[in-house]
Amino acid sequence: MTEPATSSLLTLSFRVFVAFAIGGLIGLEREKAESGGTFAGSRTFPLFAVIGALVYAFFPAVLPVAVGALAVPLTVAYGGKIWIEQDIGLTTLTASILTVILGALTTHSQRGAELAVVVGGAVTVLLSAKGVIHDFVDRIGEDERRATSKFILVVVVILPLLPDRELDVLAGLNPQFVWLMVVFVTGLSFAAYILSQIVGSKRGIALTGIVGGFISSTATTVSVAEQTADAPSLYPVSTFAIVSASVIMFPRALIEVAFLNPALLSQVVVPLGAMTATGALAGAVLYWRSTDENAVETELTNPFRLRTALFFGVVFAVVLLVSESANTWFGVSGVYATAFVSGLADVDAITITLSTLAAEGSISPAVATTGIVIGAIANTMVKAALVWILGTRQLGKLVTGVLGIVSAVGIAVVLTL
Known part of the structure; x- marks a missing residue:
């Protein structure tokens, strides 16, 4: 007034x-x-x-x-x-x-x-920021501009038109909520992508891992591991980049929890915070031991692509339905099994799902917290496996050792809650 x-x-x-x-x-x-x-x-x-x-x-x-x-x-x-x-x-x-x-x-x-x-x-x-913005636009290729424009158009047009209610034909899913989560997750990745373009291709290993982790920790791991296979001497600095990208996954999950279920954040922040701190400490040691500041570089692509967004939407919808059914049929063990399997492919989907279910009262905050940690650990295991497959033996041993310690800390903290 x-x-x-x-x-x-x-x-x-x-x-x-x-x-x-x-x-x-x-x-x-x-x-x-x-x-x-x-x-x-x-x-x-x-x-x-x-x-x-x-x-x-x-x-x-x-x-x-x-x-x-x-x-x-x-x-x-x-x-x-x-x-x-x-x-x-x-x-x-x-x-x-x-x-x-x-x-x-x-x-x-x-x-x-x-x-x-x-x-x-x-x-x-x-x-x-005129100069920075113009430089950023100049660095964006035609394909990326087209992909971004299409997705933004789809967001503006489709999101308001989707029904904001649970539909029986979709097994009780709320289409608008599912698409809103797609926009939220890809928005996080796109924000990091913009930062990577503003900083440019000469960023150091620290920013490579951090920004790459927010955009796609899996893509960062694959890119760095393949480079190390061609140049095995890069394994110390490559380990730092991969560990950084993997650890950034935990703060990203905390952002998602804070957005969807702030009441759950105080519980989830304890194990994920401990895992982040452990990974950051290990990363600091790796960074101190590394000598080549700009030895590794990742090819980070525009995450605002319609096909990627639709794929995540399908994954999220499936994980949401499976998690609800698993909780009904098998109880807590079903939720944990779903969290592990889902985490092998994507942490965002299970994090958003369990945060939503906890907010609705379908599962307890403790179960949601444990499930999110399980999903994060499962995804961390995937990173280690990819390094062994695509990288070198030295890189695999070092990455597995560091990420293994990070995962062990997460398990230990969850068991004490």
Whole structure:
């Protein structure tokens, strides 16, 4: 609900100052920008924000008129900028209008002021990251752009259309929930992929393992193991990259639990946290022993692909149905068996499934925690097996030893809960 403009003078003055600060922040960035400095800068943008704040505080109905009135001189100035500089970029013009709106938000309400601060900060970061963003876009190939565009389109179009209820024809599954989980999991991977593209191909072994683990720890393991088979002397640094990618799987699972069932997080964080700490300690030792900083590199592909997303959706739906049935027919042992088998292929599916079942009360938090750890250990075993198959004997022994210790810690902690 909008607060009256007659609120205390001190509060109103503070809100106007917040608007001024937001405008100043954006203005400073624009003044330093080559394309925006001659159009509007550190003095003009604060004025835009203050105009928005004052107009909405005392004449809220006139705000559209004020924005329109400002648009006229802005358009004239923008035309002059195009004529003089031959630059037709719309960024600064758009930022100017947005700054007026952000200023108005500060006097709209407390929530509006908070939102204005958040959006103002985000806008400043976005504007200042022009070079990084353009470099990132230039590094994306046509196939990746097409894959990303298709998936985003499918998310926007399909998700709202899917029924948000359990359907008997789908054995009681909720289609919208299943697809939402697909979007969530691939979104996590895509965020890490963007980071990997921003950092570039010259990243060191530490970031190779960490980013690769968030995108796909299995793909990272396969890539590094194959490189080590061609160059066996890389096994120390390769071990670090594989262990890092495998251990990052645990914090990723914690993020999923926190998103779906925050009440379960306090239990799951104990064993997975212990496994993460053990793996990080072992990784630190491996990193200290390694000498080649950029010896290994992984080919990380865009995880936002429709076929991959559909495959995960099917896996998640099957794991969810099997877990519910196993719990009904075989009790706790059925859940654990399902967690192990599912974990061999994918940790995300069993983590999301057990978190959901625990939130619904179908299984206890203790069973969910143990099942998630079992799935994580099963997937860790797969990494070790892949290293033996694709890598070298030295790499296999070292990776198996480290991941074996990490798994043993997880089992020991779960048994004490």
